Amino acid sequence: MIDAYGSLYWFYVLTLVSLPAVVLGLLGKPLRAYSRIATVLIVVLVIGWTSGQWLWLVGFLVFELSLVKGWLHYRVGHEHVNPWLARVAAAGATLPLVVIKVGNLFPTLSVGFLGISYLSFRVIQVVLEITDGLITALPLADLTFFVMFFPTLASGPIDRLRRFQQDADRVWTREEYGYLLSRGLGMLLMGAVYKFVLAAWFTTQLEWAFGWPQTLAYMYLYTGRLFFDFAGYSAMAVGTSYIFGIRTPPNFRLPFVAESIKDFWNRWHITLSFWFRDYLYTRLAMFLMRTKMFKGRRVAAGRVALALNMCLMGAWHGFQLHYLLYGLYHGLLLVGNDVYEKKSKLFSYRHHLAYRLVAIAVTFQLVVFGFLLFSGHILAI
Amino acid sequence: MDEAQEQEVLRLLIDVCGTDAIDTERDVDLFDAGLLDSLGVTQLLVSFEDDLGIKVPPTAVERDEISTVNRILAFVAERL
Numbered sequence: 001m002i003d004a005y006g007s008l009y010w011f012y013v014l015t016l017v018s019l020p021a022v023v024l025g026l027l028g029k030p031l032r033a034y035s036r037i038a039t040v041l042i043v044v045l046v047i048g049w050t051s052g053q054w055l056w057l058v059g060f061l062v063f064e065l066s067l068v069k070g071w072l073h074y075r076v077g078h079e080h081v082n083p084w085l086a087r088v089a090a091a092g093a094t095l096p097l098v099v100i101k102v103g104n105l106f107p108t109l110s111v112g113f114l115g116i117s118y119l120s121f122r123v124i125q126v127v128l129e130i131t132d133g134l135i136t137a138l139p140l141a142d143l144t145f146f147v148m149f150f151p152t153l154a155s156g157p158i159d160r161l162r163r164f165q166q167d168a169d170r171v172w173t174r175e176e177y178g179y180l181l182s183r184g185l186g187m188l189l190m191g192a193v194y195k196f197v198l199a200a201w202f203t204t205q206l207e208w209a210f211g212w213p214q215t216l217a218y219m220y221l222y223t224g225r226l227f228f229d230f231a232g233y234s235a236m237a238v239g240t241s242y243i244f245g246i247r248t249p250p251n252f253r254l255p256f257v258a259e260s261i262k263d264f265w266n267r268w269h270i271t272l273s274f275w276f277r278d279y280l281y282t283r284l285a286m287f288l289m290r291t292k293m294f295k296g297r298r299v300a301a302g303r304v305a306l307a308l309n310m311c312l313m314g315a316w317h318g319f320q321l322h323y324l325l326y327g328l329y330h331g332l333l334l335v336g337n338d339v340y341e342k343k344s345k346l347f348s349y350r351h352h353l354a355y356r357l358v359a360i361a362v363t364f365q366l367v368v369f370g371f372l373l374f375s376g377h378i379l380a381i
Numbered sequence: 382m383d384e385a386q387e388q389e390v391l392r393l394l395i396d397v398c399g400t401d402a403i404d405t406e407r408d409v410d411l412f413d414a415g416l417l418d419s420l421g422v423t424q425l426l427v428s429f430e431d432d433l434g435i436k437v438p439p440t441a442v443e444r445d446e447i448s449t450v451n452r453i454l455a456f457v458a459e460r461l
Binding site: 128133134160262279281282290302303305306347350 | 424
């Protein structure tokens, strides 16, 4: 198995596989068919013929794709959805992820495969949008391509099916493709600098920062490494997508100038945060707002949903204590932020420069402390 | 959309955004101004459905479509 965007072998294979796409694109020809071939090729090369991950991947795909196709068939034939069936379909799509996350608690078991979380997110999204009647036709090949699209296979960003389809079916003109290619290459270069220069530097600095006295330094250095490593990966994944004609949405937008925790989640791991917002938070909040318990207290229902949403986001990283704490921490911060915005007079100064500078500094401190929790470092000392 | 319905939507918005200043500033971007967020959008969606009978799945709404008071009014008018 090779490390996506992490090894020379990957870049060697990537270059070879990308060249035909670049030629087709610059000639103004459709990329659709070749992108699918490239995805199959890379999946074979990344996961490797011999590794036991194959069984998991094939099992996962057969299960999830049958579920989506079955659900779509039911949904198209019924104007009114049975809400319990809809819940079963959504739970079914989530089941493999839960099985694997629980399996990961036992280090001796080797369950799952690279990218399972991100593949699950794509499938769950499709199931929910079928329920909502937003997706009414979906050929198996298109669905598989969306779920398996190789540039974003390992760790996202998480695209949306309806957006992805528009790009995948489009034939770009020479000029348009030239623009996509130059942006794609630019992002690949930026991502490489982030990951191989900056994240690598932070990693070397982390070695001495172990133990209580150095925890403060560790907190900042770990944040630096986490950001440059993942933002670097993400930029390279987005850049590669562009080369294949797919404008995968970005994952980061200057997260460290966020002026509140809420603002931070619009800038950090954006596609994950928005996935949770659209497919979990909003639905959970709407459900709670209609329950007897929260009758006439919609804001309270929204806050409970917000806290639960972030707890689940933490748990998605793994069921280990430090991830659960990380989720809870951000849940409480977001609820606290909402109370502050609605109650405090101070918030009316939010457009003043001084307020904004202080807000950026405070938010940054809250965020780096969150990453210290996330790292598991304090629990390990 | 008649006058009463427009007033109803405005009342909902003032309630969600927590200020009646939005009534006069109908083209201000509510997200940028910090007046509307995910929680506010969710409250609006529930209100649209329960009070106005407009059912919109959460992912069928683009934020651009509901970023100002005028856009929200147009969004509702289209679906009534």
